[in-house]
């Protein structure tokens with residue numbers, strides 16, 4: 370089973386097999402987020418040449434990529450030859466690497482989801498290869514739902530109160546009790562849902578004072 374995680378990309382060394390449109394998309398995706406990227410391919414598209422990532426032009430039926438695989442944390446398979454793709458997948462897998470196989474969703478270890486930021490929240494959706502377009506279009510529905518709800522204002526207010534709580538309430542247990550009290554306070558939530566931001570903030574701060582004054 371695959372699980373969702375948010376990973377710091379600048380910790381990753383990513384090896385990409387294939388430098389066509391999909392390989393270039395992966396190289397850009399990882400390098401824009403700070404990862405170190407190396408591409409191995411017979412030929413690469415021009416978009417890839419301007420990314421500033423390492424490129425080795427090799428025929429993967431002749432070149433042995435073992436050292437490159439050892440170097441990598443994540444290996445991407447994006448060659449257009451299914452026999453070669455499977456061979457590369459098996460090799461990287463047997464060397465203990467996490468593989469993003471863009472050519473076969475059923476065996477990929479790592480999935481690249483459809484992603485969007487809505488009201489401060491980062492939303493990622495995937496069908497894990499079953500039906501990509503519905504996954505992509507679901508982002509429009511999710512965006513519409515969130516934007517038309519009280520969540521964006523709740524996000525702003527909660528973020529502000531959480532920052533203040535981290536400063537004001539030194540004890541972790543008390544801070545956690547504060548978050549609990551906040552979300553259980555009907556008056557606070559009603560103010561948020563009514564869009565009364567200043568009053569909601571004031572209510573949140575009053576609850577904070579109460580927690581601070583407890584023994």
Ligand SMILES: C[C@@]1(CC(=O)O)c2cc3[nH]c(cc4nc(cc5[nH]c(cc(n2)[C@H]1CCC(=O)O)[C@@](C)(CC(=O)O)[C@@H]5CCC(=O)O)C(CC(=O)O)=C4CCC(=O)O)c(CCC(=O)O)c3CC(=O)O
Pocket residue numbers: 394395469470471472473474475477479480481482483494495496497498499500501502504
């Ligand atoms: C498992 C996964 C791979 C992974 O995690 O790496 C996967 C797998 C496969 N996709 C295929 C086809 C297409 N994928 C796209 C586009 C995107 N696909 C992406 C993710 C994923 N695709 C992962 C799970 C997604 C999910 O299901 O939720 C995005 C989000 C990220 C990205 O790829 O950069 C990106 C958005 C780009 C953007 O928005 O810009 C297009 C459209 C296009 O290229 O423009 C087509 C052609 C049209 C079509 O097929 O719809 C095929 C070949 C099918 C076959 O051979 O029949 C496979 C392999 C298979 O299905 O086995």
Ligand SMILES: NC(=O)C1=CN([C@@H]2O[C@H](COP(=O)(O)OP(=O)(O)OC[C@H]3O[C@@H](n4cnc5c(N)ncnc54)[C@H](O)[C@@H]3O)[C@@H](O)[C@H]2O)C=CC1
Pocket residue numbers: 386387388389390391392409410411412413414427428429430447448449450453471472473
């Ligand atoms: N996950 C996704 O979003 C998508 C995945 N795909 C899958 O990804 C595959 C690749 O798609 P594209 O990038 O569009 O193909 P492409 O034809 O643009 O690029 C293929 C790349 O593989 C390299 N390659 C092929 N044989 C090689 C060899 N022997 N040695 C070294 N390099 C070799 C080529 O030089 C090229 O750089 C498709 O065949 C399909 O299975 C396709 C569309 C979207």
